[in-house]
Amino acid sequence: MQQYFVAVKDLTVGERVQLSQVDSHHFLKVMRAQTKEQVTVVSEAGVSYLAELVAIIEDNAELQIIQLEKVELHSVELPVHVTIACGLSKNDKVETIVQKATECGMAEFMPLSLKRDVVKWIGKKADAKIERLSKIAKGAAEQSHRLIVPQIANLHNLEQLIHQSASFDIKLIAFEENAKSGHHSQLARVFKQLQGHERILVVFGSEGGLELKEVERLEEAGFISCSLGPRILRAETAPIYFLSALSFSLELDKV
C-alpha cells in the first residue's frame, strides 16, 4: 500500500486530512487512485494510520482516517540515530546518497564543504539543493515505509561539523586509506558496543576523497576512522555500505 506523510502532529479516526500538492499529484495522477482507495498516512509524530480517498479538492487528495495502524517505531526505524555527513560530489550523487540512505534508515543528512569537493554550493544554490534533498528524503521515506522523514541539515564546513559533533555519542570517519591498510575490525568493534539510542555521526569524503589533514583534524576532535572493507567504494556507495552493515548488525544479527 502507498504511504504518505502529512504535516499534522496528531490525527483521530474519522478526521479528514489533505495530502500535499506533490503527494496529491503522485497519488491521483501517477498511482491513478480512485475514491475509496486505501492508503497509509503517517503523522509528524511518526504514527501510522489507515486512510481512504474521500474527495479531490482543487487537485488535492482529501483522505479520511479509518483506523490507527499498530506499527511500532522500533519495528521500522533503526534503534540508533545516524547522521550521514558527506562532501559534495558532482551530478546527482548527493541525491542518490540521500535517497538510498533514507531507505537504509538514516535519520539526518549533513552536506559538508571539504577541501577536495568537486563542486561548491554557494548562496542560493545551497538553499535550493537543501530543499531538493528534503523532497527526495520525504519521497524515499514514503516508499520505504519509514515513520520519520530524515532531516537535511544546512551546509557545514569542517569546523562547524566539529562544533556540532559535541552532541553525538559516536563520531566516525569512513576513510578509504583504511581499505588499503587491511585494518578492518574497527567498525565491528564500534557496532558491538552499541546499546541503542546512541547518536552516531559518520563523515564521508566526496568523490575527491578526504584530505589527510582533514582526517587528522577530525581525529583530534575525537572522531575514529574506520574501514568499510577491502574494496574501494565510490562516494555514493560508501554510506549505503555503512548503513547496511549497521542494520545487519543491529536488526538482523542481534535478534
Add this chain to the structure above:
Amino acid sequence: MQQYFVAVKDLTVGERVQLSQVDSHHFLKVMRAQTKEQVTVVSEAGVSYLAELVAIIEDNAELQIIQLEKVELHSVELPVHVTIACGLSKNDKVETIVQKATECGMAEFMPLSLKRDVVKWIGKKADAKIERLSKIAKGAAEQSHRLIVPQIANLHNLEQLIHQSASFDIKLIAFEENAKSGHHSQLARVFKQLQGHERILVVFGSEGGLELKEVERLEEAGFISCSLGPRILRAETAPIYFLSALSFSLELDKV
C-alpha cells in the same frame, strides 16, 4: 593509482602489454596520462603488477611491466562466490546494480526474466544489454581495485535458474514480504555458518517484486527466503544491502 585489467593470462617483468581501446582512451584522454606514468595492471589470473606507460601505438597505451605487486586474492576478494540474480527493472537500474554490486564484491550477475518484470529483453536486445553490463562490471572492478571482473551470465528464466542452482551451496531469495513480517534473523544465521569458498546464489525481484508463486517454486527447489531488514528497499538497493551485510559479516566482523 589507476588500475586496468588486461586480456593476458600471465605477465613477466619487462614484458610489454597494450591496454584495450576503451582503457587506452580512459588512461590517455580522460586521465591524461604521460609517458612514464605508473599504473596497476591485473592479469586474467587475478595477479597484480606495477607498470608504466612507455609508448602510444595507434591510440593504444603500451605499458611495460615493472614488478609484481603483492596483493593476495583473499585480501581484496570476498571469501565466498556470490551470484546476484535479478529481475529486469527499467531505466538504468540494472546497470546501477551491476556497478555497485561489483564494488561490493559480487562474482557473477545473472539477469532473470520474471513475471512482474517491467521490461523484457528479447533477442538482440538481450545480447547488447549483456555486453553493456560486462563493460560496466569491468570498469567498476578497475575502479574498486578488484582482482577479478564479475561475469555477466545470459538471461535466465525461473526454470533455467533452478536448473543452474544445483551448482550452488547456498540458495537465497530476498523477499520483501519478509521485511514486513518481522522475521529478520534468517540471513545472520546463514552468514554465521559460512566457512569460506561457498558458492552463494541470491534472487532479487525487479521493481515489480517477486510473485508469491515464484517464491514458492524457488522454495520447493531449496531456496531459503530472507529478510533484508524492516524497511522496504528499492530493487537497486537490495543487492547492495545484501553484499554490504555479507562483507561486514565476513570481512569486518570475523577478523
